[in-house]
Amino acid sequence: MTAAATGDGRVEAGGATRYAGTRIGRVEDPRLLTGRGTYVDDIRLPGMLHAVFVRSPVARGRILGIDASAALALPGVRHVFTAADLNPDVREQWHTSVGPKSPETPRPPLADTDVRFVGDPVALVLADDRYLAEDAAELVEVDYEQLPAVVDYTRAAQAQELVHEAHGSNVVGQLAGRPAATLADVFAGAAHVVTDTIHQQAHTAVPMEGRGMVVDYSASTGELTIHAATQAPHEIRLFCSRLLGLPEHRIRVLMRDTGGGFGQKVMVQRDEMALMLVARRAGAPVKWVEDRRENLLAAGMSRHEHADVSMAFDPDGLILAASIDFVSDCGAYPTPWPVGTSAAVGMLFPGPYRVPAASFTATTVYTNTAGRVAYRGPWQFETLAREVLLDNAAREMGMDPAELRRRNLLRTDELPFANPNGMTYDRITPLETFEQALEMLDYDAFRAEQARAREAGRYLGVGMSTYVEPSTPGYGSYATEAATIRIEPSGKVNVYIAGGSTGNSIETTVVQLTADVLGVAIEDVATIQGDTAVTGFGAGTAGSRSGSMTAGAVRDTATILRERMIAIAAHKLEAAPEDIELVRSRASVRGVPGASVTVAELAATAYFDPYSLPPGVPAGLEASARYTAETRSVWVNAAHVCTCEVDPVTGGVTLLRYIVSEDCGPMINPSVVEGQIAGGTVQGIGGALLEHLAYDEDGNPTATTFVDYLLPTATDVPVIEYGHIETMSGGPGGYKGVGEGGAIGAPPAVVNAVADALAPFGARITRLPLTPESLAALVPPEALR
Amino acid sequence: MKPAAFDYHAPGTVEEAVALLAELGDDAKVLAGGQSLIPMLALRLTAFDHLVDVCRIPELQGVQQRDGGVRIGAAVRHAQVGTSPEVAAAAPLLTLATPLVGHFQIRNRGTLGGAIAHADPAAEYPAAALALDATMDIASPTGRRTLTAQEFFTDLWTTAMEPDEMLVGVTFPAWGGRSGFAVEEFARRHGDYAIAGAEVAVELDETDRVRRCAIGLVALGPTPERPREAEAELVGRPVSEIDPAEVGRLAMAGLTAVTSDGNGSADYRRRVGAAMVARAWTRAVADASTEGAA
Numbered sequence A: 001m002t003a004a005a006t007g008d009g010r011v012e013a014g015g016a017t018r019y020a021g022t023r024i025g026r027v028e029d030p031r032l033l034t035g036r037g038t039y040v041d042d043i044r045l046p047g048m049l050h051a052v053f054v055r056s057p058v059a060r061g062r063i064l065g066i067d068a069s070a071a072l073a074l075p076g077v078r079h080v081f082t083a084a085d086l087n088p089d090v091r092e093q094w095h096t097s098v099g100p101k102s103p104e105t106p107r108p109p110l111a112d113t114d115v116r117f118v119g120d121p122v123a124l125v126l127a128d129d130r131y132l133a134e135d136a137a138e139l140v141e142v143d144y145e146q147l148p149a150v151v152d153y154t155r156a157a158q159a160q161e162l163v164h165e166a167h168g169s170n171v172v173g174q175l176a177g178r179p180a181a182t183l184a185d186v187f188a189g190a191a192h193v194v195t196d197t198i199h200q201q202a203h204t205a206v207p208m209e210g211r212g213m214v215v216d217y218s219a220s221t222g223e224l225t226i227h228a229a230t231q232a233p234h235e236i237r238l239f240c241s242r243l244l245g246l247p248e249h250r251i252r253v254l255m256r257d258t259g260g261g262f263g264q265k266v267m268v269q270r271d272e273m274a275l276m277l278v279a280r281r282a283g284a285p286v287k288w289v290e291d292r293r294e295n296l297l298a299a300g301m302s303r304h305e306h307a308d309v310s311m312a313f314d315p316d317g318l319i320l321a322a323s324i325d326f327v328s329d330c331g332a333y334p335t336p337w338p339v340g341t342s343a344a345v346g347m348l349f350p351g352p353y354r355v356p357a358a359s360f361t362a363t364t365v366y367t368n369t370a371g372r373v374a375y376r377g378p379w380q381f382e383t384l385a386r387e388v389l390l391d392n393a394a395r396e397m398g399m400d401p402a403e404l405r406r407r408n409l410l411r412t413d414e415l416p417f418a419n420p421n422g423m424t425y426d427r428i429t430p431l432e433t434f435e436q437a438l439e440m441l442d443y444d445a446f447r448a449e450q451a452r453a454r455e456a457g458r459y460l461g462v463g464m465s466t467y468v469e470p471s472t473p474g475y476g477s478y479a480t481e482a483a484t485i486r487i488e489p490s491g492k493v494n495v496y497i498a499g500g501s502t503g504n505s506i507e508t509t510v511v512q513l514t515a516d517v518l519g520v521a522i523e524d525v526a527t528i529q530g531d532t533a534v535t536g537f538g539a540g541t542a543g544s545r546s547g548s549m550t551a552g553a554v555r556d557t558a559t560i561l562r563e564r565m566i567a568i569a570a571h572k573l574e575a576a577p578e579d580i581e582l583v584r585s586r587a588s589v590r591g592v593p594g595a596s597v598t599v600a601e602l603a604a605t606a607y608f609d610p611y612s613l614p615p616g617v618p619a620g621l622e623a624s625a626r627y628t629a630e631t632r633s634v635w636v637n638a639a640h641v642c643t644c645e646v647d648p649v650t651g652g653v654t655l656l657r658y659i660v661s662e663d664c665g666p667m668i669n670p671s672v673v674e675g676q677i678a679g680g681t682v683q684g685i686g687g688a689l690l691e692h693l694a695y696d697e698d699g700n701p702t703a704t705t706f707v708d709y710l711l712p713t714a715t716d717v718p719v720i721e722y723g724h725i726e727t728m729s730g731g732p733g734g735y736k737g738v739g740e741g742g743a744i745g746a747p748p749a750v751v752n753a754v755a756d757a758l759a760p761f762g763a764r765i766t767r768l769p770l771t772p773e774s775l776a777a778l779v780p781p782e783a784l785r
Numbered sequence B: 001m002k003p004a005a006f007d008y009h010a011p012g013t014v015e016e017a018v019a020l021l022a023e024l025g026d027d028a029k030v031l032a033g034g035q036s037l038i039p040m041l042a043l044r045l046t047a048f049d050h051l052v053d054v055c056r057i058p059e060l061q062g063v064q065q066r067d068g069g070v071r072i073g074a075a076v077r078h079a080q081v082g083t084s085p086e087v088a089a090a091a092p093l094l095t096l097a098t099p100l101v102g103h104f105q106i107r108n109r110g111t112l113g114g115a116i117a118h119a120d121p122a123a124e125y126p127a128a129a130l131a132l133d134a135t136m137d138i139a140s141p142t143g144r145r146t147l148t149a150q151e152f153f154t155d156l157w158t159t160a161m162e163p164d165e166m167l168v169g170v171t172f173p174a175w176g177g178r179s180g181f182a183v184e185e186f187a188r189r190h191g192d193y194a195i196a197g198a199e200v201a202v203e204l205d206e207t208d209r210v211r212r213c214a215i216g217l218v219a220l221g222p223t224p225e226r227p228r229e230a231e232a233e234l235v236g237r238p239v240s241e242i243d244p245a246e247v248g249r250l251a252m253a254g255l256t257a258v259t260s261d262g263n264g265s266a267d268y269r270r271r272v273g274a275a276m277v278a279r280a281w282t283r284a285v286a287d288a289s290t291e292g293a294a
């Protein structure tokens, strides 16, 4: 770590500098912006071999035979491994956060008897370079008996063919809340009932860096080193130790820069297991870098789902009940068990509204497509379905959609509030963020502009959405986070935390927080992350937890050292500890000019002059502590407001303004917060308008390059405007998680804006993505001109 | 996504290049900017043992005024086409179309000849070549020949060139008088191949009647299309009496092979195509009207 955070912080009353809350320049920027990041493909080890998977070209089939002789005959090809070679080495296979007892889908690292989706890994070729390995992969002959595939997930439950025969059904699992029948009277007696079936298309994370791994086993020491593109280096180590039966402390996992994860890189998948399994057999280090085509074929799918949703309202538009029957496609090999996440869709469906009664069912089915993986806000469908339904309800009732929300959004004086599914929200500001976002837009002015535009034959629309989200899970392996801080003998500071940053800037925020607690200048603090050899266990980046959890770890650890520095300074300066203040790496006696000592001098004493330390103060300035979350989750909320223009002829959508008002508590670094919101929002816009991981009816993927998988680019996204409301959480610093929310709030805001623009045509939108053709179809040719 | 091994050749003259193509036969392919060919090789959708890079041949470079028009070497990059004053003067449709071809990185490498030889019906330059009656200078081991754009584009990604032939340059005749030009296309995102597009050139006489007009259609058939019947109907009419929407309808009327694919059905493409023609017509006429009477 060489780069330092840049910026001056904020000078507070009394002269102390505070870095948290300011837009300190990112520690990561100098290396990333000059193209000097270190990704998995940048790792080059002597003698390293290159791995390429042979992947199934059929969606469902039986493997009748594999002939690798032609591939092996190619000069430079070292090994071709199949399931028969690798799978028997598996000892245990489970993810730490899920535990060994979860009813997981059996996951053969390489396909053994059956292939279950196009892209299913069947064999692994190792060669001297990637080109040769790809040549050889083409020469591996696999004889498949092709079978009819289960592709349409809406019919999977009834299908004759089974994705996993041993499971006995294509239904992975089903969970339900209160039975819908018990709400029948409420719906029957309501002044208004609105019902829709809302469909979301398959799309997923597509990080700029695909998955990847370099495995490097030393037979002489029995040590395995893994370089990985990951969100969770410690989880890779634990998982690998169980998989191979290698003791955890013989494995070292290193991650430097990871080019995005968004959930796809939280958990070890089958391809990565295969890499771990070849490590001891290859006789050389092995690199696998997933290319774009593989990433779109095999790294996983998300968001493919639909639901029947209903809401009942009283004559004033107050919500009486909400119900959702949710069905999600989890592909062939979901990672992890998908049923819990799908139940979260049901439990969170009431959202930040005063919903007195609710029911849900959540059904998850297998298909012969890429397996479902987590994607930024994995239960995001609850917000999409609820917010689209609310707009449809407003139109049906002839009410303004902002007014409908305003009447139903929770007020702070009603908190804590238990939603009917037992989720208790607290310390959130749904109404405040909503009003702030509308004010930033100047909602009334936009409505007037919209009316004028319609006169002129132009179709503008505004869409809004609000959500509440549990961040920072406080249970199981997620419940703690550790930090080690060493104030080195020179007075320079190093902070060690588990890491797992895939762009979420924890190198910067950790440095800010540490400098604040220790009272040292920010340029004196560096951080080391993502190396399991020198950092304590941490579950990595997931569940919008990194900022809020590491804040606790840093606070608890740095406080120990701060007290120790004060004790030494007080002793040296012959003052009372209460009178010592630490500002910009110097300890001084309050009110006594000139009575001061630098942190470097304190460190020199602590390490090199231990006998002059005050009694009871240990030598050195090093400490470790582990923070334990105080609550099961930290609630975060936001409101999104978007405006657009739709061309009624082409169906083309131009987003005009995009506003997010969020409450993630006090911001450690507003630029980092806004970067997180922007990234998630852009992904949400992509999901609403462009991205589609499509399959044809035989289960062949049709979007395997960026020609067909359309990501939003700079020209598709307006400047995102941010509003902030800062309500303290109950956790350290009052911080809340902000990693996922943008991706949750954006899709319905975009859908609602487009539907609002096309409202004069009586349009109702219930299916994503909003392709231009699907929108043009809502405007009959005779309605034009 | 790594291509299979190939031998790379970089001949210095057209004669050397076509001799190589003749000698190596089906195992060889011309490589220009590589923006279409290399992705297909990397995805292993196709493979050749030999690539013959034509970008270093002097005869394929440069933009020259010629016979009142402009001759553009086949290896001239899109970026150069888009910024050339000679092109802007003689064939403004190319200048207007260039920013719509992919992204700047692609335009820095992709060549005019490559785009035309690739003959993608959704590409901008082939439609411009057809609309403007460009001529193609083609070389083979036995000599040179010239084809009109009309003769050149024969089918989807298919041209009248033989495997041992190569495109050397393309000549675009200039439009004089009170002429105006416009390109309108609709794509999913900026830089994507169009769902449908129109490239319109129109020349008005002193009485504001249409003296001549040309409409190039993008992504509305297996080849770039030109609705000549529609053009004929418009010639001679006072431009103020022409409803742009009617031009759009006329232009779509004669199309027989509009394709359906993941980006749009044939019906939708016609709807968008008609609108693009109408919009481009409106702008081209406005552009022509600003030119003083000839």
Ligand SMILES: Cc1cc2nc3c(=O)[nH]c(=O)nc-3n(C[C@H](O)[C@H](O)[C@H](O)COP(=O)(O)OP(=O)(O)OC[C@H]3O[C@@H](n4cnc5c(N)ncnc54)[C@H](O)[C@@H]3O)c2cc1C
Binding pocket: B029, B030, B031, B032, B033, B034, B035, B036, B037, B038, B039, B054, B074, B075, B100, B101, B102, B103, B106, B109, B110, B111, B112, B113, B114, B115, B117, B118, B122, B123, B124, B125, B165, B166, B167, B168, B191, B192, B193, B194
């Ligand atoms: C992301 C992306 C977006 C794109 N978007 C667009 C777009 O919106 N519109 C558009 O029009 N294009 C688009 N393109 C294609 C781009 O314009 C290409 O550059 C062009 O189609 C081919 O030109 P090239 O010089 O790269 O040719 P190459 O890729 O080198 O060759 C293409 C084909 O033409 C043949 N060929 C090339 N030169 C000659 C010659 N002189 N004689 C005979 N045969 C020859 C080659 O053998 C090959 O078959 C896009 C490309 C990419 C990668």
